[in-house]
Amino acid sequence: MTIARPADIARLKRLHPEVFTLPLTERLRSWGLWLAFSAAFIFGLWWIDASPMRIINGFNKLGMLVVLMIPPWPGDGLWDYVAAMLETLAMAFLGTVIAALLAVPLGFIGAKNIVPNWFIHFGLRRFFDAVRGIDGLVWALIFVSAVGLGPFAGVLAIAVGDVMVLSKLYAEAIENVDKKPIEGVRASGGNGLHVMRLGVLPQVLPVMASHVLYFFESNVRSATILGIVGAGGIGLQLSDRMRINNWQEAAFIILLILVTVSVIDTVSRRIRARLT
Incomplete structure (x- = not known):
């Protein structure tokens, strides 16, 4: 050179x-x-x-x-905090699963290689964009007012906030599938349902599962914030301790959240690496 x-x-x-x-x-x-x-x-x-x-x-x-905050100390509420953390995990899990299941048919309908109708595709995509433009905290405030305080409002807020984002991600994954398996199913006499079940779903299922795992670990953090506005869980406990200036117990709750999220992130990252 x-x-x-x-x-x-x-x-x-x-x-x-x-x-x-x-x-x-x-x-x-x-x-x-x-x-x-x-x-x-x-x-x-x-x-x-x-x-x-x-x-x-x-x-x-x-x-x-x-x-x-030093030293962090749970006081007499250790098991209450553990139970609240489990409630937060349950909120994130249920909300993510509900959103993931509802997003599957929406993702197939929103994919232009499955439903080629331009009007349906354009309208559904714009609907996805409009709904996902509303933050989960806003949904939490809406559902707390609608169904009352507690984790049920948090589950609904997570599910509604995630279903549109997952639907769009699913649709994009479906649009990028390899056409050869689809053509093979059609050549074997398969109908439209067979094409989606045998030609498309096996290709996109690892991608869908990876998205769901990522959203679950993100929703654990989101569920903590949702609890502060009345959706229950560890966020509500943290808000109460900060409101009464009990900073040592607040620090313990923050550490509990950090440890839980770190463990979930690590496990989820390894599972996603295996899937992809």
Whole structure:
């Protein structure tokens, strides 16, 4: 391999300056984008009043809270916290399973290689986008008002929040399947149901299972936040302890959440690696 000498590079720059220099219009556009980004960033900091003094005072108060949290201690509520953590896991599990099951038919309907009707495909995809644009915390507030406090509201919030996202992911996976198994099923005399059952589902099932596992581990964290707004579980316990300034027990609950989520993440990651 020949290495270009500095003299050669300098000569090429003199002969062909347009290759080594961006046109003025592109440079102006690049500078304009960076200026717009900087202006939006500075305006955002001004809008939220992110002054250096507020940041310093916030870190000082955070340091005081950390001191109050040491040492983490469950007090007399150890088994209550364990039961609440299990309730959070149950919320995440039930919500994820319900969403995964409901998303299977929606995913097949939303895949254009299964249902080629443009109107159905476009309308269903836009419906997926509209519903998944609502955050799970908003769904939790809605269902807490509708069905009352407790984990049932959390399960519904997780299920409704996830079903549309999983449906879109399923549909995209179905659209990317290999056509040869499908053609083989049709050549053997299979109908549409046979094509989906024998030609499509075996190909996308590992991808679907991987998505479900990922959503489960994510929903464990989400269920904790949902509990703070009244959906039950460990989040409700954490909110109560913080409300009465019992920071040692709050620190213990936070550690319990971290350990649980870490274990689930590790196990789920290994299972997903085997599936994919």
